[in-house]
Amino acid sequence: MAKSSADDLELRRACETAMEGTKQKVALSIRVAKSRGIWGKSGKIGKGQMAKPRVLAISTIEKSQQTGAFLHVLKYSNGGVLEPAKLYKLKHLSKVEVLTNDPSGCTFMLGFDNLRSQSVAPPQWTMRNIDDRNRLLLCMLNMCKDVLGHLPKVVxxxxxxxxxxxxxxTPVVSKKRNIQDGPVSAADVVAESDMKVTVEKELVSQAEEEDMEALLGVYVMGIGEAEAFSERLKRELHALEAANVHAILExxxxxxxxxxGLxxxxxxxxxMDEWLGIFNIKLRHMREDIESIETRNxxxxxxxxxxxxxxxxxxxxLERLRIPSEYAACLTGGSFDEGRMLQNIEACEWLTGALRGLEPPNMDPSFANIRAVREKKTELDKLKTTFVRRASEFLRNYFASLVDFMISDKSYFSQRGQLKRPDHADLRFKCRTYARLLQHLKSLDQNCLGPLRKAYCSSLNLLLRREAREFANELRASTKASRNPTVWLEGSGGSNQNVNNADTSTVSDAYAKMLTIFIPLLxxxxxxxxxxxxxxVSALAPPGSPANGDNNDDDLGIMDIDDNDTNSNTKNASELGALNESLRDLLDGIQEDFYAVVDWAYKIDPLRCISMHGITEKYISGQKADxxxxxxxxxxxxxxxxxxxxTRFVDEACHQIERNERNVRQMGVLSYIPRFATLATRMEQYIQGQSRDLVDQAYIKFIGVMFATLDKIAQTDPKYADIILLENYAAFQNSLYDLANVVPTLAKFYHQASESYEQACTRHISMIIYYQFxxxxxxxxxxxxxxxxxxxxxxxxxxxxSKMDxxxxxxxxxxxxxxxxxxxYKKLxxxxxxxxxxxxxxxxxxxxFLDKYDGFAQLVAKIYPSETIPSITEMRDILASM
Known part of the structure; x- marks a missing residue:
């Protein structure tokens, strides 16, 4: 008989090495073959179900007063070294089944009750022979019975x-141990029991074995008398049934x-059931009565x-709908005198609050259909309409009476010999008394402001136009200035030069004073x-600008009561449009008095338009606000x-220039050339750092007409055309030399005149030279x-x-x-x-002449080398001696 792998000490040591560090003792190790359903009906091995070599090892471990048992599955690595593959606890072993389809009986399966997936078929283990199978199974069963205290199901x-x-x-083995081996451990006992099965470690006790042998003996003894044994069993059954029936009858x-009793x-x-039914009905009626009482309660x-x-x-x-009698009396018939304005404002504030209190979300929308609320809202609307009508009528009359009072008093306006600065401080002070009232009117009925604005604009427009007219008339009457004629560039001489030099600065000063007084006022x-x-809309120009004084008189000293308009910087397009329309009504017509000052200044000195234009530009740049x-x-x-x-002055001056071409004969420097220099000098004095656009455009138009007229005059007599051109272009350069150095526009025309002068000189000199030679x-x-x-x-x-020629x-x-x-020389x-x-x-x-003669001498030297003519040096000496 071949030696079993369970006795292979090398295999046991390899298993211990694989389990090193677990503190477990190997009780049994044996080689097996692992497969999954390899035994079919035909007993052949299926494809892909080849058996794999494995080693099963049973081990124990000592814990506190307990011993644990484990089943290890080890496999061979590529190098042939055993390594752990699976680990099972024997306390979970629930079933040991030997497969009947393996004729040799060497294949079995182990079932554990703690496996997660019970749907996967457990592995099948195949031993080399029946002895190895019995040896492994006995070891596991003994371990379960002795160490764990229970046996799995065996099938x-x-x-x-x-x-x-x-x-x-079970061989007889001596139990003698060497003293040097040390004490015997539990694992050693288990290991010995594996190798040496004793009577105490048997699966069946001695008494059970004797009973089983007696039963088997009886079974073997009667195995040939099955019919007799069956008859015996039937008789015994009938006897038992008869005994039972007899006991029952007794x-x-x-x-x-x-x-x-039942x-x-x-x-x-x-x-009892009937009484309980009656009580249940009475209790149900009582419960219904109690529920009804609770519901009503x-x-x-x-x-x-x-x-x-x-x-x-x-x-x-009701408190919200109550109208205080003092407010009702004030709203319907109170006075608008200054002393009563505080009561009027309080009444307005109460009325505004009451109207808002009846509107969602201040009042629940469900109250809106209540008759008392509707009636009270109608009553409040009547109060509002009555008060707005009375206040509007009072303010219209008040504005007209204020302005009429001021117009009737001549001390408010400029008089002969005395210029009066308009002063509206008292007017504004009186108007501020009703500023708060106007804000409440806007809150109550915004549509009422339109007629009030028109009434205010209409009344104040009369005052402003009267002030501007009186101021402009006295301003012109008190300004002394010599009138300059507008005939600046015509050809006739006379005393106009002296007149043009008259000081007319008082004219532009008067215009500046008009703007200084009235533009900030407006x-x-x-x-x-x-x-x-x-x-x-926003305020006007910021403080400190040229068009606005440091004192901001438009501050009414009140806050805006309209919650929707609390942000004064918010610009509403429609509001701004309405404001501009009202301002047009307020200030329309006053421009005529400004026009009168401009026309008056133009008649005295047209060039003062330059100064007035610069003054106006400064004020325009200062007006930024909407x-x-x-x-x-x-x-x-x-x-x-x-x-x-x-522009009218420039056109008239250009017309005067163009009149020069109508003369029959023009010789020498034309009169408008030096006069233009005088005009340009004075125009530059009037600019004084202001915008140059107006003057530069005038220069362009003047000089364009001057040069065109000069060309036309020159073409009337072609014989003397170049003389006229060079003399006038030279005079233009000489008269504007200083100005051209500082005025870019004049510098451009200066260079144009210089080029035209050179061209006219070249043509005239060439004509004189060719005339003589x-x-x-x-x-x-x-x-x-x-x-x-x-x-x-x-x-x-x-x-x-030829040479002769x-x-x-x-x-x-x-x-x-x-x-x-x-x-x-005489010709020139x-x-x-x-x-x-x-x-x-x-x-x-x-x-x-020398340049031309030099060219002639070079030609003669090249074409006629044998001929002699006066040299260029001789000719230069002759010219130098002339």
Whole structure:
């Protein structure tokens, strides 16, 4: 018989090595084959179900007063070393089943009650022989019985057969131990029991074994007499049944007595059930009565609470609907005198609050349909309408009476010999008394403000126009200035130069004073009107701007009572449009008095339009706020009026310039050239750091007409055209030299005149030179023309260009050359009216002549090398001596 792997000490040591560190002792280790259902009906191994070698090891561990038992499944690694694969606790072993489909009986399965997935088939373990199987199973069963105290279910194997095998395979082993081995542990005992099965460790006790042997003996003894044994069993069964029936019959009196007791109990129970039914009906009726009483009580309590809450709410509503008699009297018939305004304001505040209190969300919407609320709202609306009508009528009359009082008093306006600055402090003080009232009117009925605004604008417009008219009239009457004629650039002379030099600064000062007095006044009035009449737009120009004084008189000293308009910086487009329309009504017509001052200043000195234009621009730049929109429009209109007047002056002056071309003959410097220099000098004085656009545009128009007129005059007599052009362009440069250095626009025209002057000089000098030396330079021109087509050697052989022809030309032109040059000087001097130009023109003439003669001498040296003519040095000396 082959040696079992359970006795392989090397295998046991390998298992201990794999379990090193767990403090467990190996009780048994044996090699097995693992598979899953490898035994089919045919007993063949299925595909993919090859058995895998494994080692099963049973181990124990000592704990506090307890011993634990484990089943280890170990597998071989790639290097052939055992390593743990599975671990089972034997206390969870519930079933040991030997498979019947394995003919050898060496295959079994182990079932554990703590496995998570019971749907997966447990692995099947196959031993090498029956002895190895019995040895492993006996070890596990002994461990479960002795250590754990219970046995698992055994299926497919006879326990008696296992016991008999254990008795037969239990060798007698000496239990002597060497003293040096030490004390015997529990694990050693288990290990010995595995190898040496004793009687005490058997699965079946001695008494059980004897009973089983006797039973088996009886069973074996009667195995050949099955029919006799069956008959015996039947007889015994019939005997037992007869004994039972006899016992029952003997106990009949007792049964009758029990039945009588049961019947009496049944009658008592029926009586009790009837009484309980009666009591149940009475209790149900009582419960219904109690529920009804509780329901009525709850309803009464709820009704009491609701009535109390309703009374409180009605008291609040009645208090809200009550109209105090003093407020009703004030709203319907009270006085609007200054002393009574506090009562009026209080009444307005109460009325506003009462009306808002009847509107959602201040009042519950469910109250809106109550008749008392509707009637009270109607009554409040009547109070509001009555008060708004009375207050509007009073304010319209009040505004008119204030203005009428001021207009009737002449001390408010400028008088002869005394300019009066308009003072509206008293007017505004009186109006502020009713500012709060106006805000309440806006809150009560915003539509009522339209007629009030118109009435205020209509009344104040009369006062402002009267003040402006009286101030402008006295301003013009008290201003002394000599009137300058508008004939600045016409050709006739006279005493106009002296008149043009008169000081007219008082004119522009008067205009500036008009703006200084009235523009801040109009801005303040616009701002005051915007606040006083409750427009929801921003204030005017910020304090410190040129158009607004440091004192802000439009501050009414009150807060806006309308919750929707508390942000004064919020600009509403519709409000701003309405404000501008009202400002137009307030200030319309006052521009006529400003126009009168502008027209008066223009008649005295048209050039003062430049100063007035600059003054107006400063005020326009200071008006930034939206509420001063109409003041900005007024300034824009003034600027446009000043610009149109100055444009009119420029057009008249240009017309005077154009009149010069109608003269029959014009020689020398035209009169408008020096006069323009005088005009430009004075215009620059009037600018004084202001915007140059107006003056620069005038310069462009003036000089454009001047140059065009000069060209037309020059073309009337082509013989003297260049003389007229060079003299006038020279005069233009000389008169504007200083201004052109500081005025970019004039500098541009200065350079244009310089170029035109040079061109006219070149044409005039060339004409004079050709007039005296025409044959000489004509001969040179013919040579130059032929040099483009033939060689220089062939030119002397051309008709009219022979050496003889050259000698004739030189003799006629250069014999007595000093006389010809003198004639050229006289020709240049003859028609020139500006003597100061003669030296520079004569120098240009000599230079031009030398340049032309130098070219002629070079041609002669190249074409006629054997011919001699006066050299350029000789000619230069002759010119220098002239």
């Amino acid at each position: 497919g194997i006879d326990v008696v057969e296992m016991a008999l095998w254990a008795k037969e395979n 106990s009949e009196p007792l049964v009758d007595e029990v039945l009588q 019947e009496a109990a049944t009658i008592a129970v029926d009586d 709850n309803q009464l309590e709820m009704q009491s609470v609701n009535n109390k809450a309703l009374i409180e709410e009605l008291d609040k509503l 801005v303040d009035e616009s701002s005051f009107f915007s606040h006083f009449m409750c427009f929801g 509420a001063a929109g109409y003041v900005r429009l007024l300034l824009d209109a003034l600027e446009e009026r000043i610009t149109s007047q100055f 025409e044959r000489l330079f004509q001969f040179a021109r013919r040579i130059e023309d032929l040099m483009y087509t033939i060689t220089p050697e062939e030119i002397p052989f051309q008709l009219g260009l 050259l000698r004739k030309v030189v003799k006629s032109s250069l014999s007595g050359v000093d006389k010809h040059i003198g004639a050229m 001097q003859k028609n020139l009216t500006s003597e100061e130009l003669l030296p520079s023109l004569w120098d240009k003439c000599k230079k031009e």
